[in-house]
Amino acid sequence: MANVKVAVRVRPLTPRESLDGGRLAVQVEDKYIRVRNVKLDGRSDGAVDSREKLLEFGFDYCYWSVDAEDAQYASQEEPHGAERALNPQWKPDEEKLDFNPFLPIHMLPYIPLCSLPHPVFQDLGLSVLAGASEGYNVCLFAYGQTGSGKTYTMMGSQESIGLTPRICEGLFRSVDSFPDGQNSSRVEISFLEIYNERVRDLLRLGEQKKRASLRVREHPEKGPYVQDLSQHVVTDYKQALDLLEEGVANRITAATHNHDASSRSHAIFTIQYTQAILENNLPSEIVSKIHLVDLAGSERADPHYCRDRLTEGSNINKSLVTLGIVISALGKN
C-alpha cells in the first residue's frame, strides 16, 4: 500500500452549522488531526467519563481550510488556473513563469499559489499528473460524510476551482507544449455515475434513457470496464471542462438534512491519456488512466426521509462499506 496516500481536509462550518451553534472540534498540526470530544467539555478529566477527550490521527497530508486568514490555510485557489478557466483564450506569461514547454508535466512550474503553504492541487493533483505521465493508472477519490466537502475539493466552483478541472488543465499544459503538428498525446474522457447500484453515462443521458443500466464487465487483459460507456476525444482544456460541466449538471443531487445539494451518486470522471513515444527508434504508446472520483457521502438513516432518500442512503452506505473492505484487503495484500 506504499503507493496509496491519504489526505484529510477540514472545511469551515457551513452557515447552517453556524446557525445551529456548531463548533469546530478538530485541530490540524502538520500531518496530524486532533479531534476533541466536545461533549466532554467542562467536565473534569476522566472523573465522569472514561472516553478520550482528544484523539489523534496521522495522515500523509492534512489540510486546514477553515480560515483564509490563517497562516496554515490550505486553498485550492490559484490565480493562474482560475484565470484560464474563466477565459480559455488566456495564456500564461511564459517569461514570468520561466516556462519550459518540454519538461514532463509533473515538472512544469506551478506558480506558488498566493504564497499559501499547502495548496491542495500542488500535493495531490501534481502527483496524479506525475503518475500518469510515467504511464501509471492513477485513482484519486474523495470519501467522507455527506456535506464534508468532497464535491468542493474534487470539482469546486467557478470561483474556487477543484482538483478535476485543474488536473485536466495540467494535462493540456503538457499536450499544448508540443510544437504545432507534433502533438503526441491523446486525451479521452468518460464520465459515469453509480446511482442505486446502477451505472449511468453522464455524457450520453438522452440516448440512454431507455436503458436501465450500463453493464460492468471484465476484460481478460484490460480488467474491468463499463460496456457502451461513451468516450470523448478532447483537444483542449475548454472541451474537457465543457464535458465535466455537462456531466456534473446531469448528476443526481437532492436536499438532505445536512446538505441542500447532496450528491446522491458516486461520480467517476476518467481520463485516458495516451502518449506516443519512440522506444529504440520504434514508435510505441504509453496509456494511462486517471480516475477522479467524487463519492456520495455516507450518512445516518433518518426514518423521516422519504423512501427514495432512504433507498439511496442504504445503497450509498452499502457500497462505501464494500469499498472499505476492498481497501483493507488491498492493504493486507
Ligand SMILES: Nc1ncnc2c1ncn2[C@@H]1O[C@H](COP(=O)(O)OP(=O)(O)OP(=O)(O)O)[C@@H](O)[C@H]1O
Ligand atoms: N474547503 C472548503 N472551503 C469552503 N467551503 C467548503 C469547503 N469544503 C466544502 N465547503 C462547502 O461546504 C458545503 C458542502 O460541501 P460539498 O458539497 O463539497 O459536500 P459533499 O461532501 O460533496 O456532500 P455530499 O456527500 O452530500 O454530496 C458546500 O456549501 C461547500 O461549498
